[in-house]
Amino acid sequence: MVESIAATSLLGHRPICGGNLTRDVSVKRKSLNTVRFPTTEFLGGGRIVVSLALPKSDKQDRFVFSSIKALAVELTREAHAYREEKLPNRDTKIDRGFDQRPDSWPPANRADKPSLRNPLLRHERMGCGWLGAIFEWEGVLIEDNPDLEKQAWLALSQEEGKPSPPAFILKRIEGMKNEQAISEVLCWSRDPAQLRRMANRKEEIYQSLQGGIYRFLSGSKEFVSVLMHYKIPMALVSTRPRKALESAIGEIGIEDTFSVIVAAEDVHRGKPDPEMFVYAAQLLNFIPERVIVFGNSNLTVEAAHEARMKCVAVASKHPVYELGAADLVVRRLDELSVVDLKNLADIEMTEFGSVEPEMELEVEKDYGSSSVDDNFW
Structure with a gap:
């Protein structure tokens, strides 16, 4: 009621708290040691400011101390809970893909497993x-005899009635799969069945030319x-x-x-x-x-x-x-x-890794004091 009176006074004053502001965690309310409320009374043409004070007591001091202690305990629990949430999970598996970002190097490897209890292993x-x-x-x-690969492609082109691939095309398809070379570079067919058939036939020709001799x-x-x-x-x-x-x-x-x-x-x-x-x-x-x-x-x-x-x-x-x-x-x-x-x-x-480049400091060169002849001017 006092707060409402102060809020609706003619001067519009708010309550001024002159003491320790505490918060009771159990009941979620504010408690004040000493509260002063400026009130205004009009007597004739003047005004009088009256301050009301609530006296302190030992019981209130103990209550304030217990409230502060409860608040400190609650804040400590929240801090520990926040730290536990931020701790990394040790069971998290590391992505071993090649597009992993370099800022996490060196990544874990199976040689670095802490779960290996056997020191010899x-x-x-x-x-x-x-x-x-x-x-x-x-x-x-x-x-390796690269001429055998070229001969196999030329023989396959003759069997299929296709134009013989030139030398730069044969060089381009080196290392490719047979189906990939036939469909993307030679452009002989797009049908999966035809691609598989021609790829198998090309391998048969190569194996017959190679003769099964490996050194x-x-x-x-x-x-x-x-x-x-x-x-x-x-x-x-x-x-x-x-x-x-x-x-x-x-x-x-x-x-x-x-x-x-x-x-x-x-x-x-x-x-x-x-x-x-x-x-x-x-x-x-x-x-x-x-x-x-x-x-x-x-x-x-x-x-x-x-x-x-x-x-x-x-x-x-x-x-x-x-x-x-x-x-x-x-x-x-x-x-x-x-x-x-x-x-x-x-x-x-x-x-x-993302290593920051070292900053190079420029060394100021001392050219010395240039002496000018007085007769120059």
Whole structure:
């Protein structure tokens, strides 16, 4: 009632609180120690300001102290609840896709799992188990004859009654799937059944020309043996059909070498699309930055870098100076060591993170005080 009187007074004064303002948490109301209300009374032509004060008592002091304590406890609980909501969830899985933003590097890897209670297993994975290797088949592990591929395409064009593809077209379709090359580059057909039939026929012609003879490229067998000794997971990718690829692997005796084999049936597109390499890295359970691709062409380098992988180019088909875009260029795989692979797979580098450039401070040059001859003027 006093508050309403003060609010509707002629001078429009609000209540002036002269004490500690507290809030009772239990009943949600305000309590005041001392409240003074300026009231105005008119006597003749003058006015008198009267202040009313509520006296303090020990009981009120104890009530105020308990209210402050309850408010502090409530604020403390809210602060702890806010902190618990902001804590990250340790069970959250990290996206291993190649389009992950670089501001979260280095991402977690299976070698960094804190759930590994066995120290020997953790030590083994921290040794070489945190990086993976993806190999191409022809021109990297085995000898490749690019003329056989061209002859197979020319023979298929004659059988189908199509014009013979020129040399620049044959160079353009290198590394592509047969269906992709026939439909997108050669433009012979768009029918899925016809594409499948011509792709299978082209592979039959190639296998007949090749004769089923496979030879290791110089240094490749020794290098693969070193990776197997250090238990580095390996994958094999190729645009050849799986049946022909598994038959060739069994022919040279490396059936148990590769943990993952990605063939033409597993992907939709070949190089320079990075689909083969990304899928192989997912099957190996590695992030792309911890995977090294071994190829022999600039198409492989382009696909690997687009997938955020490192690439080692083997100069078996092209000269060394044409493969300068690769991270490393070698003539033989046995020129590499495990230390080289660790340095390549190390993602503690500026290209995988947003590192702010250092500011260069300009040093003021002291040219000295130029003396002017008095006779000059």
